[in-house]
Amino acid sequence: MMRRPAVALLIGLLAALLVGAIGYFLLVGPKKAQVDKTQKEIESVENQITEQKNTFKQLSDIKNRSAEFEAKLASLQAMIPQQPELPSLIRNLQTAADPVTGAGLPWLSFTPADVTAGTGGVASYDFGMKVGGFYSEVVDLIYRMERMERAIVVKTVTMTPTTSILDNTYSPNLGLVTCDIAAKTFTFASPAGTTVTPTPAPQTTPSTSTPTTPTSPTG
DSSP, X not given: OOOHHHHHHHHHHHHHHHHHHHHIIIIIHHHHHHHHHHHHHHHHHHHHHHHHHHHHHXXXXXXXXXHHHHHHHHHHHHHSOSSOOHHHHHHHHHHHHOTTTSSOOOEEEEEEEXXXXXXXXXXXXXXXXXXXXXXXXXXXXXXXXXXSSSOEEEEXXXXXXXXXXXXXXXXXXXXXXXXXXXXXXXXXXXXXXXXXXXOOOOOOOHHXXXXXXXXXXXO
């Protein structure tokens, strides 16, 4: 038979454990749950702050490189314009073929074709041009065309020996040629069934359109 002091001690221990358990569930448990909740909220805020910092850094990088992006955009727009911009194309080709500052070729004719739908939203249109002069000048013009800021693809080049350019007659020993060039360029504009009206070739006077080297008329 257990003695009364032992029984009292056991009861006291059980009571202490019970009080401790009740105290934990009533006091410590809720506080711990609140601490866990607060910790999760802190982690969430820290994650948001990190995301905000990353976003700010990206925006700062974009802002700092805005001039670079604008330059690239301008280059792309010059390469493939939003509209066909036929007048600017003609001016660029005139500059490339100019008898004084360009390849040195008289410009004889220029004929654009219809705008044709392509892939990826990029349309194209063919054009043909005819020039006259020396073989080396024709090669120079094609070189200039393929390296223009605007994207141009030279498709075919047909040369024919000639002794007459812009109603002027020259010796066959000079090796002059007329050259038909077929090429195409590009635009983001939609064809929409619109036909581009052929543009008359720019006229040059004989005094400024003759070949750059001395020539000898026949006869």
